[in-house]
Amino acid sequence: MAEIITENLEHRYGAGTPFEHVAIRNVSLRFAPGEMVFLAGHTGSGKSTFIQHLNALLAPTAGRVLLDGEDINRSKASRRDTRRKVGLVFQYPEYQLFEETVRKDIAFGPRNMGLSEAEIDERVSEAADFAGVGEEQFDRSPLELSGGQKRRIAIAGVMAMRPSVLILDEPTAGLDPRGSRLLMENLRTYREKTGATLLIVSHSMEDAARYAGRIVVFREGEVCLDGTPAEVFAHPETVYEAGLVLPKTAEIARLLKQQGIPVDNPAYTRELLLEAICRAAGLQA
Amino acid sequence: MLKDITIGQYFPGDSILHRLDPRAKLIAVFLYIVALFVNSSWLANAVMLILTIILMAVSGIPPRHILRGLRPMLFIILLTGILNLFFTKGTPVLPGWIITWEGISQTIKMMLRITMLIIGTFLLTYTTSPMQITDGLEYLLSPLKRLHVPVHELTLIMSMALRFIPTLIEETDKIMSAQKSRGADFETGGLVQRAKALIPVLVPLFVSSFRRADELAVAMESRCYHGGEGRTRMHELVYTRRDIVAICLAVALLGLLIILR
Numbered sequence: 001m002a003e004i005i006t007e008n009l010e011h012r013y014g015a016g017t018p019f020e021h022v023a024i025r026n027v028s029l030r031f032a033p034g035e036m037v038f039l040a041g042h043t044g045s046g047k048s049t050f051i052q053h054l055n056a057l058l059a060p061t062a063g064r065v066l067l068d069g070e071d072i073n074r075s076k077a078s079r080r081d082t083r084r085k086v087g088l089v090f091q092y093p094e095y096q097l098f099e100e101t102v103r104k105d106i107a108f109g110p111r112n113m114g115l116s117e118a119e120i121d122e123r124v125s126e127a128a129d130f131a132g133v134g135e136e137q138f139d140r141s142p143l144e145l146s147g148g149q150k151r152r153i154a155i156a157g158v159m160a161m162r163p164s165v166l167i168l169d170e171p172t173a174g175l176d177p178r179g180s181r182l183l184m185e186n187l188r189t190y191r192e193k194t195g196a197t198l199l200i201v202s203h204s205m206e207d208a209a210r211y212a213g214r215i216v217v218f219r220e221g222e223v224c225l226d227g228t229p230a231e232v233f234a235h236p237e238t239v240y241e242a243g244l245v246l247p248k249t250a251e252i253a254r255l256l257k258q259q260g261i262p263v264d265n266p267a268y269t270r271e272l273l274l275e276a277i278c279r280a281a282g283l284q285a
Numbered sequence: 286m287l288k289d290i291t292i293g294q295y296f297p298g299d300s301i302l303h304r305l306d307p308r309a310k311l312i313a314v315f316l317y318i319v320a321l322f323v324n325s326s327w328l329a330n331a332v333m334l335i336l337t338i339i340l341m342a343v344s345g346i347p348p349r350h351i352l353r354g355l356r357p358m359l360f361i362i363l364l365t366g367i368l369n370l371f372f373t374k375g376t377p378v379l380p381g382w383i384i385t386w387e388g389i390s391q392t393i394k395m396m397l398r399i400t401m402l403i404i405g406t407f408l409l410t411y412t413t414s415p416m417q418i419t420d421g422l423e424y425l426l427s428p429l430k431r432l433h434v435p436v437h438e439l440t441l442i443m444s445m446a447l448r449f450i451p452t453l454i455e456e457t458d459k460i461m462s463a464q465k466s467r468g469a470d471f472e473t474g475g476l477v478q479r480a481k482a483l484i485p486v487l488v489p490l491f492v493s494s495f496r497r498a499d500e501l502a503v504a505m506e507s508r509c510y511h512g513g514e515g516r517t518r519m520h521e522l523v524y525t526r527r528d529i530v531a532i533c534l535a536v537a538l539l540g541l542l543i544i545l546r
Contacts, residue, residue: 057462080470088466096463098488108485112468143492157467 001033001195002068002085002164004054010062011049023049024221027063031165031197036188038208039201041218042243047201048091050218051167054199055086084113087163091170091201093154097142102133102153105142109161123160130190131156132182148179155183159190165197166190172204180204184211209233209247209268217242233266249273256280295414300345301527302412307421309528313535314409320542321398321405329545330394336538337401346411351404358403366396415447424522437513445501453494460489 009027014020024046031037041047052058053065056072056079065072072082090096099105106127110120128135131152137145142153155171171187172180184207191198202208208215208229215232217225219242225232232239233250240246246254246266253267253276262280267273297303302310321333341348355362375387410418423440430436461471464485471482 052462055466057465076472080468083466083468088463090459090463090466093463095493096460096485096489098485108464108469109467112470161468 002197003033004031004086004165004197005029005066005069006050006053006063007066008063009050009053009060009065011046011053011058012061015061022221024218027221027223029216029223029226031199033164033197034191034195036191036198036211036213037200038212038215039199039218040203040205040208040215040242040244045218045242046221047218048169049221051088051169051199051201054165054167055088056082057088084161085163086165086167087158087161089155089158089166089168089171091173092151093158094147094150096154097150097157100141101139102128102142102145103138105153106133106156106160109157113161123162124156127156127160128153130159130186130193132186148175151175152183152186162194163196165199167199167201169201170203171200172202172207180207187211203244205239205245205247209250217244219243229268230266233268236266294410296346296350296411298345298412300343300412302340302344302408304527305412305531306522306524306528307413307417308424308522309524309531310409310413311418311421311425312532314405316535316539317405318402320539321402323539324542324546325394326546327390327394329542330397332542332545333401334397337404340408341404344408344412346408351407351411354407355400355403358399362396362399365399366392369395416444419444419447420518420520420522435513437516441513449497452497453490456493457486457490460486 006027006029010025011023012020013023027046027050039047039051049058053060056065059073067082067085070078072078097105099108103124106124107120110123115123124138125135128138133149133152133156137149137153142150145153151171155168158166168187172183175183187198187200188211190196200207200212212229214227215225215229216223217232217239224242225235225238233246236246236250236254245251247268249270249272250266250268253263253273256263256277263273263276267276305313324330324333341351369392370388371383373385373388373391375385378384378386378389413421419440422443423436426434426436426440461469465471469482469485471479471486474482
């Protein structure tokens, strides 16, 4: 299993032109094997730039990225190697599908790794299962399927490489509530069964509260909060300053507290809120 | 990365060249190019060179930036130079040599001329936004409407094409990154292998281009776009004194160079 460490990561776009812009600066983070981390932040806060450093698609203009203690940018071979261990699913990944059939598209990654046909088949079935792609779709063209199904296929395509770290950039963007719920459940199961580290970029604080073991909040290219949901939601001002909102339940708890009702902050899930209200009312939950 | 390609890309600024009317600039660049091609004497070349340097200085664009834009054209410049060097007839430099004195002077002039040609057109695109250029073109070509040339439609196509170049570059970049994450390799292998490696990029790119075109058409129709007939503009182009001065200077320059050649 893989551990990722970033040291003082900095990235400047268009250095030396009038369009120069520092996207991230001073980002030092450590992701332990098997963690489920949500990366949150306003549009343009540098999250997407940051994750592209983790599988060597972007090279930092300063600082280093270490995978299991070794600099991933040390050679061309190490960069390619990193991309096998650290899988990255881009935003709206359904636009990257190109093969004639779903099966072939999911197999693209494993095939690039030079695996045997039997191994490829096994991985395709496994990844399809994790991502919730039914076998009956395998021989259809990915282009004729619905948006949600396409997205699952694209995610399966990355899972099929069996990365030890899986990064997803807003995997639920544009999905209906049920679809995004199912996808999040699939991702959780995937992590439980494979033990992979999961990094999810998301605006949804509800999802973060429900699924994250840890939340990292970006603001203007820097990390402004990093901790468990309880720790992060204990700083509502910082969360708002980063352009985000609290989960609705935490917001309710905050309002109740402002009204003088002693509710333990931060009640970031329904269960916690219910518990807190009952305690405040002197009832047994 | 593809994003770093900035050949001729508009470079915002507030120089006199930026503020000139696009029509004046288009006419001036046209005359500049004609002047480059009618001249053949050293004196005329020197005048053009000085003029080009003055224009570069006035534009306020860092010379380094302009020179960097020249780099992709270096091959064409060198090839033209070499061809001229070896295939111009005249007095050999040394008895029996293929290289002639005329060849050497022709080579220098040709390379100079092409370089100035590129810099001149770059100065136009660096100091004029694509919208302004197409607007200017539409005005300048509007007499052709009488001959039933669809000028408005042509310039609309042009401005859309220009508008979508950065979008497509960004999209290509994104798809390439996504496929690289899935182990695609665009950098190694022979020509055939590399061409094949582009399929996973081109298919999604075509699919999304068609989708985008469709969406754009719907967006335009839902805002009642119906072609050029009776269409007014948000920014009317107006000639000012400096535009007239610029055009007069360009005409005078062309006249001068015809005399000097």
